[in-house]
Amino acid sequence: MASIALKPINEIALQYGIAQQYLIPYGSSIAKIDPILINPDAAKGKLVLVSSITPTPLGEGKTVTTIGLSQGFNFIGKPCIACIRQPSLGPVFGVKGGAAGGGKAQVLPMEKLNLHLTGDIHAITAAHNLAAAALDARLYHEQRLGDQFTPQTGLPRLNIDINHILWKRVVDHNDRALRHITVGVGGGVNGVERADGYDITAASELMAILALSDDLKDMRQRISRIILAHDIHGAPITAEQLEVAGAMTVLMKDAIQPTLMQTSENTPVLIHAGPFANIAHGNSSVIADRIALQQADYVITEAGFGSDMGMEKFFNIKYRQSGIKPSCVVLVATLRSLKTNSGKFDIKPGQPLPPEIAESNVELLALGCQNLSWHIANAKRYGLPVIVAINRFPTDSAEELDYLRQYALSCGAEGVEISDAFSAGGAGTAKLAQAVMAACEKPSDVNLLYPDEVSLIEKVEALVNTYGAKQAILTKQATEQLSALEKAGFGHLPLCIAKTPLSISADPALKNVPKDFTVTISSFKVSAGAGFIRAYAGNIMTMPGLGTLPAYRHIDIDDAGNIVGLS
Amino acid sequence: MASIALKPINEIALQYGIAQQYLIPYGSSIAKIDPILINPDAAKGKLVLVSSITPTPLGEGKTVTTIGLSQGFNFIGKPCIACIRQPSLGPVFGVKGGAAGGGKAQVLPMEKLNLHLTGDIHAITAAHNLAAAALDARLYHEQRLGDQFTPQTGLPRLNIDINHILWKRVVDHNDRALRHITVGVGGGVNGVERADGYDITAASELMAILALSDDLKDMRQRISRIILAHDIHGAPITAEQLEVAGAMTVLMKDAIQPTLMQTSENTPVLIHAGPFANIAHGNSSVIADRIALQQADYVITEAGFGSDMGMEKFFNIKYRQSGIKPSCVVLVATLRSLKTNSGKFDIKPGQPLPPEIAESNVELLALGCQNLSWHIANAKRYGLPVIVAINRFPTDSAEELDYLRQYALSCGAEGVEISDAFSAGGAGTAKLAQAVMAACEKPSDVNLLYPDEVSLIEKVEALVNTYGAKQAILTKQATEQLSALEKAGFGHLPLCIAKTPLSISADPALKNVPKDFTVTISSFKVSAGAGFIRAYAGNIMTMPGLGTLPAYRHIDIDDAGNIVGLS
Structure with missing residues (x-):
């Protein structure tokens, strides 16, 4: 990455109207921004929420698309800021793969983003x-x-x-x-x-x-x-x-200041907070959004996991609390991950792919597209126009891409565009940016799934209904906890369903668009400070483990003192 | 502290010949320094090592004197940098009292020093x-x-x-x-x-x-x-x-860069590392010392605990490894702490002082001065001139101060000066700085206590001899560990005696200058990376606890967003 010229961060800030006095530099290419610059009446930008189909071990390239799309807006001359979450050290040293995007659409300097950043x-x-x-x-x-x-x-x-x-x-x-x-x-x-x-x-x-x-x-x-x-x-x-x-x-006084970095095309990126999208709402910060919406015309932010997870929680938790309204949802998909969502394969990370996944196979793709259809409908449920972004791979066939385009439009997508963010950066997402820009002009109004005042059980039912479940089943413990939480005065809070991201249901074995299933809630817990009730549907791992061949083995300093092995 | 005008840190750096290209700013008043600026042949400054008599619950004001002395050098027109250790969060939130110095001799911004600093x-x-x-x-x-x-x-x-x-x-x-x-x-x-x-x-x-x-x-x-x-x-x-x-x-790649801050009189201070002076050598970093010695005429650094602890380890470990040679030792004492060292009182932190401590009492002082005498001899053992700095309190009587001055000179101190650092800053330490400057001109050569090649048991004996012990006693376990360490090829390493700082001996109950005692070594452990053998003489607490009324209770944000309750 040494060949990419980073601009001084204060230059990028200045381009976006952020004066020196609001910047706290951390070296020359990173700065925190003092939230005091937020003027509640000055928001001018449109917020674009990037979500995806049901995640698979292959990855959909959601971060690459988020970063790339922000570059695409800049490419077509529109001031744009991306807002993403700060990566944890756990995955950086555990499983190879940071959270900086990749190829021609990444956040730089990557080693700062993936390590301590601004603390x-x-x-x-x-x-x-x-x-x-x-x-x-x-x-x-x-x-x-x-x-x-x-x-x-x-x-x-x-x-x-x-x-x-x-x-x-x-x-x-x-x-x-x-x-x-x-x-x-x-x-x-x-x-x-x-x-x-x-x-x-x-x-x-x-x-x-x-x-x-x-x-x-x-x-x-x-x-x-x-x-x-x-x-x-x-x-x-x-x-x-x-x-x-x-x-x-x-x-946490300094932590409340979002961190400004830049992409490989010098597009500004705000990095702030990193809540999970199961036990929490899975999106970066209200403060970063407000700053970005005040300083740019378009703001691209990424919601964790599929639209049943981070996107749903963006609306029902973050929008509910902050009033920050997206103008458009972008759903990221790849042909490979759609085919994987068909449920015909048991794909494990690090193992060779079944050849059918890489070969042109419209029939298989059509099967997996049902998953896309569900996510399009799920996003439209909240009242927003949906653009499907196809994160293209070199092996993708024209026939398949055509099918996917027609299919997504027939499901109600406002537009479908290919993203070549990884290989071409902003030039590869210019059309996507155009489509998103057009979608943002559509009148829209967010429909929340439930009002604050309905009972917690009604909130649970409303949510599992969107998954397509027949019903929610509460364990005895969960029933008692629900009642205790309502008695304790927490009944007005929104729900945060902690479930697997690997299925629209709460059972990772149920692929594509599951039918005829129930969702069992085993317990309820309150995040009284964050302001939501966690409903546990399945065991959620909140402490990962290191594998047999962890990434840290290859991370080192070379003779010149540069970091190697980080990605 | 809002009334003290901080200078932009790059201005201070520039005054000391540190060009912008070597600075990594963390906000406007803090910067890391890239050690690449170190030129092994460019050291020009004299290093002054600040140590003290045996510490008491009353405190000797060693950090205030260190910071104040660096200000005193600046006051008399001599470029000077202080090098101190980074404080831990433990004491900041546990026992009230940070590590920033105090009064007119402190490191600013204090809340940055005492919290995350540069991570x-x-x-x-x-x-x-x-x-x-x-x-x-x-x-x-x-x-x-x-x-x-x-x-x-x-x-x-x-x-x-x-x-x-x-x-x-x-x-x-x-x-x-x-x-x-x-x-x-x-x-x-x-x-x-x-x-x-x-x-x-x-x-x-x-x-x-x-x-x-x-x-x-x-x-x-x-x-x-x-x-x-x-x-x-x-x-x-x-x-x-x-x-x-x-x-x-x-x-730890960024951690290797020392952090530049300033005192309340804009004197530069390098903050780097914070090893204890029992299980480790108790002094800030070789890299900070080298930078400071290259950019200033005088460098003041503080060694942990009394001269039997951090100062001894500075010579036998840090000097041995780095070759960085002090030119003068400053021993800090207060009348109160000398009287306490007499051993006549059982003083506990937070409890009212016996009235005798505050009253003029030359007899009591004379008794406690034996402790000072030991520390002067201990410092001179290493071949350096010793200046005694009396950290003055308002209640100190002229008679007592006179006595102390004469006494210290009679014990071989090169000079004795009063430090009014807390109340007067650099103006209050100008005379001390003059005395230290004169002492630094004396020819000196460091005598290490033992050469690398003698056996570990000989090193133990050499060290406990300096305490005045009759002999060192090794437990069976320690004897076996010693033999195993020598077999494993660690016999050439210097010793790091982990003992109480509250006595010259290894028994905190033995006050003033203990006689007729033995030192029992219960175990040996190797710090193979740091390059020393830890010899445990007593239980050393490496995880403190919170008391019943911890300092965090009063630390908060006020309505304007300022930190309150930190000191």
Whole structure:
């Protein structure tokens, strides 16, 4: 990548009307932006939400298309900013493949994006683990001092229920040995022995809070509402009650500033927050969106996983909270991933592909297109025009591309365009950008799936109905939790369904467009700070593990001191 | 502090001949410096090593004196840079009191110094924990695949001994519940169940490595030598063998750049690394020293704890490895801490002082001065002139100050001066700076305590002799470890005695200048990457805990978004 000329970041900022005074440089090619520049009345841009068909191990190239599309807008002379999430170190050192896009559509400098960047994830780790340390310390001192705790400290007893601690610890690595741990082993001066565990940092509620906060004050208030544990009487214990919410906010004070970088064609990109699209809403930040919408005519943002995941959550959670309205949804698909979605193959990452996937096969493609059809309908349900972006591969046949184009239009897509972002950058997405621009001019209004005031069970039903499920089944535990959450005053919150991204249903084995299935919700949990109820439909992995041949083996410094092996 | 005008950091750099091209800005008042500017032949400055008498709960004001002295040199027109360690988050949120100095002698912006700064500690945490995750993952996969591990992966079996894993995990918080943990609880896909624990990040060997590395290449080689565990046959397993040393170095690539800040009088300060002065050598980095010695006439650096700790280790470890030679030792003392060192009182932090400490009492002072006498002799042992800096308090009587001055001179101090750094900044340390400058002109040559080639037991004896001990006693375990380390080829390394800083001996109960005592070494461990042998004389806490009324309770954001409660 040494051949690509990066522009000084303040030059790019200036081109987009961001004055020096709002920039906090981190070297010459990266800067944080002070959100103080946000003027609530100054939003002028159109937001484009990039989603996809059901993800497959082959990948749809959603990030490449997001970055490439922002370059395409610039190519046709339209000021455009991309807003994406910050990658975690876990996948960078675990499975080969960063989150910078690729080819002629990537975020640079790639090694900065994929490593520490401007420290936001580290700040979240620090803030999260401060609360965990504070909770265990309080547990220890209350147990140690017993009746003398309040007289000696002047603090009320919190009476933390050791079996009802909700706040785990976090680390930004794939570390399976930390999934289930015992802390305070041996007790005594080394704390209270109890079961605990680690999540990867992106799974912290603080990550969702960072992404959803309007400003520092709002972030402070959200953090104060976080429920860390319950007391022995079942009442929630918040970060505010532990008196740690202020310090947590202080640790995240710089993290609230989005980071400005550039693409391989010098298009500005804002990197901010990185919530998952299962246990959280899967999109970058409200603050980054607002800055971008104020400084550019078009803003491209990527929602995690398929349209049943990140896109749905963008509308029902992020739009609901922020009022930031997209003007168009782009659904990314590849011929290979559509064929894979047919359900005819069992494809595993790293194993050779069945030859049928690469060969021209309209019949197979037609089968997989049912999945696309579902996602087009799902996006249109929210009231927006849909453009299908075909992320083209060299082996794609003209016949297949033609079929796909006709099919998508027949399903109600507003347009279908090929993206050659990887091989041609902005020149390869200019037509896509034109189509998206035209779609953005269509009048649209977001239809949310449910109003705040309906019951949580009605929200669950509304959501699983969109999947095509016959019904939602709640376990006994889930039913009790639902009732407790409504009693505790959380019934007005939107739902965040934590399910597999690999099927429209909650069962990864059900491919393409599943029929005749049910969705079982095993538990409900509240993210009181982020402002949503997590409904668990299946086991969601929040701490990945390292494989036998992890990517870190090939990452090193060469003799000239350059980083090698990162991608 | 809002009234103090910070200069743009690039202006300060330029004044000291550091061109823009070597600066990596982090905002306008902080920049990293690219060590590429180091020219091995260009060192021109004199290094001043600030140490102290035996520390007491009252504090001697060593950091204030270090910062103030650098301001004093500037006050008398001499270009001077201070080199200090980066503070950990643990004490910032635990016990009130950051590490920025205070009054008119502090490093600004204080909240940047005390929080994330430029991310070096986070980078160490990430690199350290990557190795830990990698080790547990390898353990898991080798156990899971058994005989199939090598055929399936092409990698050799490491045969990690689950009972001989040396590499714990780290977090930059005071978190007692993590001292002893069990990881992999339940086994199966969640790893191998085993006993583990956390240290605070400053205790990581990577912290000492960062401080001692000559450059990126040297750091890469040091990391490759780190011993993570032993195999079931007792052979060491290094970071290189686990193929994680390159990735660890990549995570620390930016951390190798020292951070430039300024004092409240715009004197440049380099912040770099933060090793403890018990389990490590307790001084900031070789790279920061080299940059400072090249760009300034005088460089002031602070060694951790008393002269028996950080100063001794500066000579026998850091000077031995780097050849960086101080020209003068400054010993900081206060009347209060000398009186406390008399051993007549049992003073606890936060409790009211005995009135005798504040009252003029030459007899009491004279008793405590024996401690100063020992530290003067200890510093002179290494061949350098010693200046005593009296960090003055408003209650100090002229009679006492006079006594102390005469006493110190009679013990062989080259000079004695009052430091009014806290109340008067550089104007209050101008005389001290003059005295230090004169001392630096004295011819001096460093006498190391022992040559590389003597046996480890001779090194132990040489060191405990300086404490005044009758002899060193090795436990059976220590004797065996010593022999194993020499057999393994580590006999040439210098020693790092891990003992209490609260006594010249290894027993915190022995005050002032202990006599007739022995020092028991319970174990030896090698820091193969940092390049020293740790000799444990007593239990050393490497994971602090939070108290009942921790400082985080008062740290918050005010309505204007400013940080409050940090000090």
